[in-house]
Amino acid sequence: MSEDTPAPRSNFITAIIDEHLENGRFDRVHTRFPPEPNGYLHIGHAKSICLNFGVAQDYGGLTNLRFDDTNPTTEEVEYVESIQADIRWLGFDWEDRLFFASDYFGQLYEYALQLIKLGKAYVCDLSPEELRQYRGTLTEPGVDSPYRDRTIEENLDLFQRMGAGEFPDGSRTLRAKIDMSSPNLNLRDPVLYRILHAHHHRTGDKWCIYPMYDYAHALSDSIEGITHSICTLEFEDHRPLYDWCLDTLGIFHSQQIEFARLNLTYTVMSKRKLLQLVRDGYVSGWDDPRMPTLAGMRRRGYTPEAIRTFADTIGVSKANSIVDMELLEHVLRDDLNNRARRVMAVVEPLKVVIDNYPAGQEETFEVPYFPFDRENSPTRQVPFSREIYIERSDFMEDPPKKFYRLAPGSEVRLMNAYYITCTDVIKDQSGEVVELHCTYDPESRGGMSPDGRKVRGTLHWVSAQHALDAELRLYDTLFTKANPYEVPEGGDFKDNINPESLQVVTAAKLEPGLADAAVGESFQFMRQGYFCLDAVDSKEGALVFNRTISLVDTWAKMQK
RNA sequence: UGGGGCAUGGUGCAACGGCAGCACAGCGGACUUUGAAUCCGUUGAUCCAGGUUCGAAUCCUGGUGCCCCGGCCA
Numbered sequence: 001m002s003e004d005t006p007a008p009r010s011n012f013i014t015a016i017i018d019e020h021l022e023n024g025r026f027d028r029v030h031t032r033f034p035p036e037p038n039g040y041l042h043i044g045h046a047k048s049i050c051l052n053f054g055v056a057q058d059y060g061g062l063t064n065l066r067f068d069d070t071n072p073t074t075e076e077v078e079y080v081e082s083i084q085a086d087i088r089w090l091g092f093d094w095e096d097r098l099f100f101a102s103d104y105f106g107q108l109y110e111y112a113l114q115l116i117k118l119g120k121a122y123v124c125d126l127s128p129e130e131l132r133q134y135r136g137t138l139t140e141p142g143v144d145s146p147y148r149d150r151t152i153e154e155n156l157d158l159f160q161r162m163g164a165g166e167f168p169d170g171s172r173t174l175r176a177k178i179d180m181s182s183p184n185l186n187l188r189d190p191v192l193y194r195i196l197h198a199h200h201h202r203t204g205d206k207w208c209i210y211p212m213y214d215y216a217h218a219l220s221d222s223i224e225g226i227t228h229s230i231c232t233l234e235f236e237d238h239r240p241l242y243d244w245c246l247d248t249l250g251i252f253h254s255q256q257i258e259f260a261r262l263n264l265t266y267t268v269m270s271k272r273k274l275l276q277l278v279r280d281g282y283v284s285g286w287d288d289p290r291m292p293t294l295a296g297m298r299r300r301g302y303t304p305e306a307i308r309t310f311a312d313t314i315g316v317s318k319a320n321s322i323v324d325m326e327l328l329e330h331v332l333r334d335d336l337n338n339r340a341r342r343v344m345a346v347v348e349p350l351k352v353v354i355d356n357y358p359a360g361q362e363e364t365f366e367v368p369y370f371p372f373d374r375e376n377s378p379t380r381q382v383p384f385s386r387e388i389y390i391e392r393s394d395f396m397e398d399p400p401k402k403f404y405r406l407a408p409g410s411e412v413r414l415m416n417a418y419y420i421t422c423t424d425v426i427k428d429q430s431g432e433v434v435e436l437h438c439t440y441d442p443e444s445r446g447g448m449s450p451d452g453r454k455v456r457g458t459l460h461w462v463s464a465q466h467a468l469d470a471e472l473r474l475y476d477t478l479f480t481k482a483n484p485y486e487v488p489e490g491g492d493f494k495d496n497i498n499p500e501s502l503q504v505v506t507a508a509k510l511e512p513g514l515a516d517a518a519v520g521e522s523f524q525f526m527r528q529g530y531f532c533l534d535a536v537d538s539k540e541g542a543l544v545f546n547r548t549i550s551l552v553d554t555w556a557k558m559q560k
Numbered sequence: 561u562g563g564g565g566c567a568u569g570g571u572g573c574a575a576c577g578g579c580a581g582c583a584c585a586g587c588g589g590a591c592u593u594u595g596a597a598u599c600c601g602u603u604g605a606u607c608c609a610g611g612u613u614c615g616a617a618u619c620c621u622g623g624u625g626c627c628c629c630g631g632c633c634a
Contacts, residue, residue, distance in 0.1 A: 010574085011573085011574095015576085034634095036633090036634055038633090038634080068634065070633095070634080071633060071634070073633090074633075074634090127632095128631085128632060131631095131632075132630075132631085135630060136630075137562085137630055138562055138563080138629075138630060139562045139563095140562080141562090142630090169632085170632065172632095173632055182563085183562050183563040183564090184562095184563055184564075184629080185562095185563080185629060185630055186629075188630090191631090191632050193632085194632035195632080196632080210632095212631095212632075212633085212634090213633070213634050214634095217634085233564095233565070233566090233627080233628065234627095234628055234629080234634095235628095235634090236564055236565060236628075236629090237563075237564055237565090237628070237629050238629090239564095240564095258565085260566085260627095265571085271634095313572080313573085313583065313584085314572055314573070314583095315572065315573040315574080315583095316573085317566090317572090317573070318565070318566060319565095319566050319567070319572095319573095319627095320565090320566070320626075320627050320628090321571080321572060321573090322571075322572085323571070323572055323584095324570090324571045324572070324584065324585070326571085326584060326585060327571075327572070327583075327584050327585085329584095330583085330584060330585090331584090333596090333597090334597095337596080337597060342594075371593075371594075372594095372597070372598085402595095404595080405595090413593060414593095415593060415594075416593070446593090447593050448593070455593085456595095457595090458592090458593050458594065458595095459594095460594075524594085524596085526594050526596085527594045527595080527596070528594090529596095551594075551595095551596050551597090552595090552596060552597090553595075553596085554595050554596085555595045556595090557595095558595080
């Protein structure tokens with residue numbers, strides 16, 4: 001249980017902010033989270049969201065949500081909606097500051113005109129292939145475009161006609177006039193605008209030229225008065241271009257700061273790869289509970305608190321790293337341990353008949369939902385009868401030492417009920433155990449005997465006649481390798497997909513109260529793990545529960 | 561010498577010239593009506609080589625290793 005107040009965020013970014021505040025570069029903190037609506041948000045985005053919103057909060061500043069929707073060919077409204085839902089679910093609020101880069105298309109166009117008038121941008125007629133050739137290589141400088149020295153008037157005319165739709169896709173671009181021999185490829189007269197006769201999810205068919213990321217992003221930050229524009233490491237090389245745009249135009253200058261994106265073991269964290277898994281049917285959708293997407297994690301039973309704690313715990317730096325999945329699982333368990341009601345459910349049922357319990361008799365036990373706080377815990381009534389189910393793995397006919405569950409002749413406690421002793425084992429023709437016979441000690445009602453004798457094993461159980469049937473979905477990691485990209489020559493990350501990442505149990509038995517479970521509630525199925533109702537497939541009378549995560553299992557570890 | 565960036569226990573992050581610390585994982589024990597949780601204890605690190613300094617993870621020099629960059633993607 002972690003009641004400790006989280007330490008104030010302190011990292012290399014807050015150090016930079018502190019410096020800016022001290023030297024007067026800025027007198028406030030205003031960040032933004034800039035998703036492109038071309039996929040669902042994942043846990044890596046959560047790191048960025050927590051960073052951007054968290055840092056602003058710490059400094060009494062603001063955070064904008066801005067969709068970076070400058071490429072209509074890959075973007076969809078489905079994504080702009082899911083992204084907003086996911087951020088809200090995570091617990092962050094952009095208030096009235098929802099923006100779209102496309103809101104600025106008009107302004108961006110005006111700025112482009114200004115760049116042309118400044119002699120800092122020109123219309124280039126090179127084809128994409130020619131452009132690539134003229135750009136040079138990593139070690140050789142590029143070559144000036146033959147169109148580089150067009151007059152301002154000609155550029156103005158051509159750019160306006162580009163915007164008016166006079167030219168086909170790919171025939172012309174607007175380029176910044178910087179330096180074709182720069183060792184930084186991003187500065188070799190980068191493309192600012194391209195022609196794209198595509199329908200935009202917000203601006204419709206109004207535009208057929210769309211600004212490129214570097215240009216649009218820098219100007220959008222400036223327009224919104226963003227002080228600290230936090231992005232990932234791969235944009236470090238782009239910062240000189242970011243700065244060039246703002247300096248050349250002489251407008252408000254945000255500071256771009258780069259940090260290392262999140263990597264997690266046993267999963268992939270790229271929208272392109274995740275899209276592939278969805279499209280190719282390796283998972284049921286973006287919200288498949290095995291996906292590292294926020295939608296998937298929510299459906300799986302992750303809480304926003306756990307994810308936020310995780311983001312705080314991993315910290316922020318510029319070093320590429322891979323966080324161990326076990327850390328995520330730890331904060332999840334810690335959070336769930338504090339909030340989940342304890343109930344009983346049998347995953348793999350084995351019938352037990354209590355021979356000396358009167359046939360036809362039943363009784364109910366009042367059982368606390370939070371047994372570690374029996375005094376204050378709310379309770380529910382749990383029925384008990386002569387025939388019950390226990391976990392198949394809780395019985396062994398020929399147990400190893402240290403096995404203190406049920407075995408022939410051994411006595412265990414049925415949680416909150418009675419002590420029972422196994423007297424007989426029934427098997428089918430193939431030798432499989434199909435039923436157990438036991439006797440119970442009526443004196444041990446409630447789970448304690450007056451003589452105070454020690455019973456080491458405590459089992460969960462469900463009354464057979466009262467049990468609810470349910471489907472359980474048990475998840476394992478989506479990939480079998482900590483690093484899914486580790487494949488033999490010519491292989492693909494999909495080769496490492498875990499064929500056993502989903503195990504469906506169709507005949508689980510639940511205590512009857514679970515009929516009232518609601519979506520979004522977490523339960524601990526005692527001695528098994530944390531589960532929640534599946535928001536998509538569960539129906540009344542056909543319950544489906546997802547295992548969010550298993551409990552730590554020291555016994556299983558000992559068996560290895 | 562194309563350019564940019566990063567190196568601290570197994571993993572992630574601190575230490576900002578002054579005793580290398582935290583979390584996870586591991587290991588050992590206590591407790592237990594969850595083999596959970598909790599509690600107690602414990603193993604384990606500054607990429608390498610020089611230099612500056614009373615003192616270096618931190619500053620300087622030189623290496624080494626890893627990541628990113630040749631979309632009209634973001």
